[in-house]
Amino acid sequence: xxxxxxxxxxxxxxxxxxxxxxxxxxxxxxxxxxxxxxxxxxxxxxxxxxxxxxxxxxxxxxxxxxxxxxxxxxxxxxxxxxxxxxxxxxxxxxxxxxxxxxxxxxxxxxxxxxxxxxxxxxxxxxxxxxxxxxxxxxxxxxxxxxxxxxxxxxxxxxxxxxxxxxxxxxxxxxxxxxxxxxxxxxxxxxxxxxxxxxxxxxxxxxxxxxxxxxxxxxxxxxx
Amino acid sequence: xxxxxxxxxxxxxxxxxxxxxxxxxxxxxxxxxxxxxxxxxxxxxxxxxxxxxxxxxxxxxxxxxxxxxxxxxxxxxxxxxxxxxxxxxxxxxxxxxxxxxxxxxxxxxxxxxxxxxxxxxxxxxxxxxxxxxxxxxxxxxxxxxxxxxxxxxxxxxxxxxxxxxxxxxxxxxxxxxxxxxxxxxxxxxxxxxxxxxxxxxxxxxxxxxxxxxxxxxxxxxxx
DNA sequence: TACCAACAAAATGTATCCATTATGGTTTTA
DNA sequence: TAAAACCATAATGGATACATTTTGTTGGTA
Numbered sequence: 001x002x003x004x005x006x007x008x009x010x011x012x013x014x015x016x017x018x019x020x021x022x023x024x025x026x027x028x029x030x031x032x033x034x035x036x037x038x039x040x041x042x043x044x045x046x047x048x049x050x051x052x053x054x055x056x057x058x059x060x061x062x063x064x065x066x067x068x069x070x071x072x073x074x075x076x077x078x079x080x081x082x083x084x085x086x087x088x089x090x091x092x093x094x095x096x097x098x099x100x101x102x103x104x105x106x107x108x109x110x111x112x113x114x115x116x117x118x119x120x121x122x123x124x125x126x127x128x129x130x131x132x133x134x135x136x137x138x139x140x141x142x143x144x145x146x147x148x149x150x151x152x153x154x155x156x157x158x159x160x161x162x163x164x165x166x167x168x169x170x171x172x173x174x175x176x177x178x179x180x181x182x183x184x185x186x187x188x189x190x191x192x193x194x195x196x197x198x199x200x201x202x203x204x205x206x207x208x209x210x211x212x213x214x215x216x217x218x219x220x221x222x223x
Numbered sequence: 224x225x226x227x228x229x230x231x232x233x234x235x236x237x238x239x240x241x242x243x244x245x246x247x248x249x250x251x252x253x254x255x256x257x258x259x260x261x262x263x264x265x266x267x268x269x270x271x272x273x274x275x276x277x278x279x280x281x282x283x284x285x286x287x288x289x290x291x292x293x294x295x296x297x298x299x300x301x302x303x304x305x306x307x308x309x310x311x312x313x314x315x316x317x318x319x320x321x322x323x324x325x326x327x328x329x330x331x332x333x334x335x336x337x338x339x340x341x342x343x344x345x346x347x348x349x350x351x352x353x354x355x356x357x358x359x360x361x362x363x364x365x366x367x368x369x370x371x372x373x374x375x376x377x378x379x380x381x382x383x384x385x386x387x388x389x390x391x392x393x394x395x396x397x398x399x400x401x402x403x404x405x406x407x408x409x410x411x412x413x414x415x416x417x418x419x420x421x422x423x424x425x426x427x428x429x430x431x432x433x434x435x436x437x438x439x440x441x442x443x444x445x446x
Numbered sequence: 447t448a449c450c451a452a453c454a455a456a457a458t459g460t461a462t463c464c465a466t467t468a469t470g471g472t473t474t475t476a
Numbered sequence: 477t478a479a480a481a482c483c484a485t486a487a488t489g490g491a492t493a494c495a496t497t498t499t500g501t502t503g504g505t506a
Contacts, residue, residue, distance in 0.1 A: 009490070034458070044491045045458085046269070050276055065499065067458045081366040083311070092311050143304040191255020231459070257488070267461045268488085290466060386489045 013037070014054050021060050021071055022157045032061060032069040050181035058154050067177045074158065076207045076214075086151050089144050090132065090199065091192045096139035098188050107186050109134050124169070125152075125160055131176060135183065145167040159206055172202065228287050232270040236260070238275050244283050244294055245380045255292040261359060281377050297381065299430040299437075306426035307372050312416045313355065313422065314365050324409035332357050336399045337342050347392070348375075348383055354399060359404065382429055395425065 017037070020026045030050065038045045052069045056059040062072045112131045119127055129152050136145055175198045182191035240260070243249045255275060261268045275292045278284040286297045335354045342350055352375050359368055398421045405414035 033456095035456085046490050046492095049273065050456090050489095053273055053276040054280065057277065068244055068498090078366055081364055084364070085370070088311060088315050089308070101373055141304055141307070143301060147308070233459080256486095258486085269460055272488085273459095291468085435451090 009041070009043045010050045010054075013041050013043065013047055014051040016041070017051060017055060018024050018060060020056070022153075023160065024158070027070050028071055028073040028157075030071045032071065034069075051145070058150075060154060067069070074210065075156065076211045079155070079159075079210060080203055080207050082151055082155055083199060084132065086148060087199040087203075090147055091134065091196050093139045093141060093144055094138035094183075094195050095192055096134050096141065097185055097189055098138075098186060100138035100140075101183060102138075105138060106180060109176075109180050109183070113173065113180065116176070117173055118219060126155055126174075129153075135179075159210070172198070232264070232266045233273045233277075236264050236266065236270055237274040238262070240274060241281070241283060242277060243279070245376075246383065247381070249294050249405055251294055251296040253294045254293065257292075281373075283377060289345075297433065299434045302378070302382075302433060303426055303430050305374055305421060306430075309371060310419050312371055313359065314419050316359035316362045316364060316367055316371070317406075317413055317418055318360050319364065319409055321361075321406055321409060321414060322361075323361035324406055325361075328357065328361060329403060332399075332403050332406070336396065336403065339399070340396055348380055352376075358402075363418040373375075382433070394420070395406065 017032070026032070033047045034048050034052070037051075038048045041048070052061055052063065055190065056063045058086070059072055061069050063069045078114065102155070109131060112127060112134060116127050116131065125159070133145070136148070139145075179191060179194050179198065182194055207214070240255070242250070249255070250297065255392050257268045257271050257275070260271045260274075264271070275284055277287060279286045279292070282295055284292050285290045332354060335350060335357060339350050341353065352372070356368070357370070359371070362368075396416065402414055402421065405417055
């Protein structure tokens with residue numbers, strides 16, 4: 001780090017690799033060589049190794065017993081199960097939240113959904129997460145909130161390219177509106193049901209796309 | 224590692240520190256100096272640093288921005304929330320499991336609970352986990368099962384000393400019996416309710432003990 | 447051609463060294 | 477006396493060098 005970048009090397013390297021994995025620059029299964037990364041960032045292998053350990057803890061890279069590191073792959077099955085888990089926790093959070101919601105929470109949610117309706121494609125994922133976060137904040141369950149955030153960031157974010165190509169966003173926005181309405185009416189059961197459908201419907205659609213792409217990739221790879 | 228121990232240094236160091244944290248040899252808040260650990264295991268600081276990173280990923284140690292590592296502390300609040308999360312997931316797993324349970328699953332569960340009734344104190348925690356694992360296996364949700372396992376191992380195991388001193392084991396065993404009976408009768412709702420109570424009752428009791436011990440420790444520390 | 451062995455090249459694991467940063471105690475000063 | 481500045485010590489961060497393991501390739505043999 002030749003610049004006036006006083007930040008520790010481990011941190012910047014970790015962040016950069018992480019974002020490259022999330023945005024697909026480093027695709028599934030790609031080998032992450034310590035020496036290559038080290039020369040890329042003009043640092044020694046020491047901070048690189050630490051960065052890879054950290055990312056392994058985040059399940060973004062896998063370190064085999066030979067020491068070789070690769071970008072983890074997302075199987076459609078494990079993706080669906082993560083969505084199930086997400087749905088389970090988010091529904092619980094919503095159930096706890098609704099009785100504690102104030103008018104300002106509802107207003108905030110509406111505001112975010114309006115931004116979602118006219119946001120740029122790259123802004124969709126973080127804004128969408130923000131929408132859900134606002135809904136669960138009254139529940140005051142920092143740990144569960146964190147698990148959700150992780151599921152979003154470490155996993156969901158990697159499907160950004162699908163999400164953009166998937167034409168379900170208009171429906172998502174309608175579902176968001178419906179969700180807000182039910183929260184406002186204190187219709188806990190209805191809101192929870194709507195949320196679970198919202199999550200799982202898009203989950204099934206995305207899993208299908210994932211399966212299709214992996215099939216295609218495997219075919220082109222075998223040529 | 225002077226012996227014929229051909230295992231990588233990182234692995235043995237990580238495992239040893241982990242078990243020492245879990246069994247309380249390294250108590251909450253204890254500073255983990257790289258040089259001290261390195262000299263303890265007769266290795267250089269390099270593998271020690273990696274081990275600490277790994278343990279930080281498991282939330283067993285905390286690495287501050289100064290680089291100093293300490294054993295993480297367990298606040299009663301976060302402990303309770305982890306139990307809530309555990310209950311949420313385990314209840315879901317049980318709900319999915321019951322319709323798929325065979326007589327051999329029931330028998331296996333009974334068998335483990337019988338072992339629990341006469342096992343040595345050190346065996347209680349792993350056997351108890353095994354009991355729950357058997358109940359959830361038919362659900363076939365490896366990821367959720369894994370989250371549960373982590374919550375048990377990375378967190379619950381550190382309260383072993385409490386669990387041993389706590390006189391709730393007879394009640395736990397009775398609750399296990401009741402749980403098995405309800406599963407056998409395919410009483411999903413009743414079994415889920417029993418499981419949630421089982422988890423949260425012991426959670427509240429343990430949280431109280433935790434609070435008491437931390438208060439006591441803080442008092443003795445201020446002398 | 448297929449398979450196996452041996453060797454070469456490359457990548458990882460660990461140790462050691464130096465630079466930098468944090469810490470604790472001492473001294474100085476208001 | 478209390479607080480701030482300063483310095484000495486100790487600890488961490490990163491780089492380099494060396495050891496070990498892994499991998500790929502080449503050449504020989506059945």
